[in-house]
Amino acid sequence: MIAATGMAEPAYFPAAAVHTAKHKRRIKLNAPRHSILVRVTHWITTLSFLGLLVSGVAILLAHPRLYWGETGTAGTPALIDLPLPFLLGGQSGWGRYLHFLSAWVLVLTGFAYMVSGLATGHFYRNLLPSRTGPSEDAFRTYRAPQKLAYLAVVFLLFPLMIWTGLAMSPAVTSVFPELVTVFGGQQSARTIHFLITNILVLFVAVHIVMVAVSGFIRRMRAMIRGNA
Template structure:
């Protein structure tokens, strides 16, 4: 028997997996979300509380989250209150920095842009990257609809739901399958991001704008008021940060060189036996 046929291939084929539209929008989103997160925390520090309802103020007790610094007999402390439950978060939230130069803000300066209190600059940068984010999202949806990326890789099918238990086991045991398209967990995650989280964070952001309230007053009714929209906006941001952390962990576990090559050049090293062209049988 010929050795070439007796030994299985050690490497799968290189396939063109990511289009130029997917790659460019991916990296623009990464930049936008970085600046949106840090400037968003700068804006949040101006009023570090979240509410449910149309209004907030001294006459209302509808805060679900409050972060601040408070004086105690032992000195100032950072305190975070979530649904009435108080937690000492000194050094992290509410009060951070050194004992000689404490910073009495909700999120520490290292997590905000600018790093000092400057709401005006934070808002300008935030809105710039917000509109860049929206424009990039429109381009991605249009290109991905035309080239079939949404139908092929993002839409969750019944077979994907049936394959979730097995995919969970494979991820837990670090047995990754590198195919032409995404696995069940990837599809569900990306569908949730593109069709739920991204639209939510954009629409709730628009709901907080007085100008948009005048143009589209139905947004206030849709989200139950500006304060509720702000709370949802903050919550979606936390979900996107969680997704980003899991995304980075999965990239490192699945093979960072291969994953990065895919998002830079479009070419991806698939598992042995993967068809080299779409529609071929392995």
């Protein structure tokens, strides 16, 4: 019974998918482009990233000036003075509620993705650039710059976003002051949080363009149903 399940649904056991040479070819043909875990976490992350972005802008608009160091306020020099209006209509209230709810969803989803990605070898197999060069099957694999971009987003940019986010919390830094002192202060952490947001938005924009030009329907189907 277990074997039957495994054969019918190799997608649910990505780690067990490469058992014998005999199975290998068949599984490679039937195996979904993306595992169920990658697909589910991809779309939850998409939603929570959108929530974080919209609410982040709502919060930023309460004070669209960025500083370096520990403190900063109107009347002190800004590092970046965004050409945006100061909106004090209370949108940072729902902005903050939505931001932290989305942050929890993203952090918990990201944790599940990380643990499963390490356990199943997803990062090692699919995202680590190989020395043998790109495979001939362009739909199923990524080129090195793509892989590096994904790795940077997963292992560098998102962890830095969480880190700088926590560094802005007076409660969290009362327990771990180093979280904020390494950046030189609370305002520096806020500024880095903003700058990485820009890089992540750029990443998403390029990501969507690449999906669009490389066969939008097929790519979307692969990320929703698994197979193209």
